[in-house]
Amino acid sequence: MAAYDLVIFDCDGTLVDSELANNAAFCDELAAEGLTQYTLDYAMTHFVGSSVPTLMKLIADETGHVFPDDFRDRYIRNVSRRIPTDIRPIEHAYETIEIVSKIVPVCVASNGERMNVIDCVKAINAMDVFFTEETIFTKDQVEHPKPAPDLFLYAAAQMGNVPPERCLVIEDSKFGARAGVAAGMDVLGFTGSSHDKLGRAAELSAERVIAVIDDLRDILDYLPD
Template structure:
């Protein structure tokens, strides 16, 4: 199809951040009394906001975390990003090939999105069209964030294509009435992710950003 808007997830789609983020989340949660591995964080919470993850864990524990959990998590993630975050290979070439408007719709906070894009030289490609789960009532897999992004960009949902790397992201895009493409080229993607994204509703699966222009005319 030829969409009027291309919506990109950030983590794992624009920047190769998911391994870093899941590791930091696991370390932080473990310090706060909830032992969990990097792999378990990826399995349970990949593509979802830290707010949603916190609510689920607190309900499971029957107690709330200390007030400084979020601040510690943000500080640790941004510090790790500053040390080692890289863009997804060939993302610049993929963006150069697009003629449609683009925006970001991410489960991360606006601070984290901006930091990651600045660190990897992609900020100017998207600003000010950065949209975060913190701006809506319900994060992915709910459609709220994608509908918010489309509304702000003035494009009907049916004319949007979403690039996602997670099951919650694909589900949210499809629930919003948008076409979803599944990207499995991030360093966090394990065998079987392509099948999971397709089962969630991705119309196309690809692992090299240079392929993106083959699907978006």
């Protein structure tokens, strides 16, 4: 069994079951721009794990649409309104983080908007218990978001210059898994959130993760006793 010096959790779809709410918010704001062809079903198939700036560029390239300067802020506010009612913890998230954090340091690395990620960590009562703002890393802190390896490498550096081969990443999306593998880290694919478990299991396996799990407690099988 590999020994790790750091476990890096994604947030959306890994610690919180939020991908549906996030993509609904994104589709709401696209519809306000007249881009109604991007349905929620389409978003859940094609957008999960991508960053908002990446998606805005993709859609601009596809449609020629010019996004207003306040689009991202509108999206952030839309997600914030949904957090109290539409976002819930992944089952066993709190207890798993509690156990893992006693074995090895933990942090979060997310493609999400920073304010939303912090609010989601607060929503599962993990803020200032297992994570702080200094151990939550988001795409705005690096030049290239996932699927580039930058964010995971940055997180490992900030957490004490942990070598990539000593890091274990927990990811629910193909883009995140691809980023972790590109960073030279071991990646566990996670399918325990509510959306498209079978489809994501196949996608994650294709990204050369070391295993696919659907229960966060299974992380403990990959850590020393």
